[in-house]
Amino acid sequence: MPGRIHVSHHSDVPVYRQIVAHLSFMIEAGDLAPGETLPSARLLADNLRINRNTVARAYAELASLGLVESRGRSGTKVLDPGPERRRAPEHTEARRVLSDAVDRCLALGVSPDAVRSLTADLLARAEPVGIDVAFVECNADRADAFARDLQEHLGTPVRPLVLGDLDPEQHPADLVLTTFFHLAEVRALWRGTGSEVIALVVAPHVRTLVQIASVPKDRTVGILYSTEDQAASIRDSLAQSGIDNVAVLSSPDDPALxxxxxxxxxxxxxxxxxxxxxRAEIIEFGNVLDAASLRTVTQVVADLRSEPAPTAGSATTPRP
Structure with missing residues (x-):
């Protein structure tokens, strides 16, 4: 099967999209039957002489389309695309049109490899250019919450990822967002993958600060977060604002409560x-994404959508 896929490194269409276009057509046309196992990402990457992450990303896209499914050590299996996609009259007519076009190209003296490259290029260009964006945090709740906010602001899907529970090879992305607190760790994880990593400023909601600042100095304020590190971080930021009657609570059962x-x-x-x-008066600590950070990310996403994709395996120049 690898020999039937051809990618062009000279096209401005991302290589992973070329692979998705090839395999989607093969699955829907029946050239790849349900239950067949796709070659491993490493094997296909070696055959195509591209980065393994590029193939992994293509397989992830095919999985999101419902055309394949990863089954761990059993490999990536082809799924039944469904009768409406497999036997639709439009597919039959499209196959006839493409067959005539291929015959015409070959008659003009265009090589089979060039025809495959042109076909993949045209298919990939016909798809809207999507940007794969991820937001990384150390806490699942915060990752989900900020990913939702970013998705609403950017108008593009944003995947929440949790530090300590991820492998960049399994989570390729065009743009990786995180907070300044985790920037060094996230950059180290994604170094050499070609992903762009940007840190956002996350600030406490003004309403939260006003409520905490109004607490009398003779009262004790407890900070209760999912992790003690997060609670300590909030305590330290409040101390810098002159609020020092603060204690970190380890859990709702902490005797200090x-x-x-x-x-x-x-x-x-x-x-x-x-x-x-x-058991105590409660203040919800709300965080908001800094407006300047949102403007920066919006511009980066616009740039990524308009710039030609780098050749697979090539390095990208970090933005200042």
């Missing part, structure tokens, strides 16, 4: 609020 007048919990984790409800 008994001497705490007010508890700050993250707005994205209602289960923490439920754990202390009725």
């Amino acid at each position: 008994a001497s705490t007048d007010l508890v700050v919990v993250p707005s994205e984790t209602p289960e923490l609020r439920a754990g202390v409800e009725g």
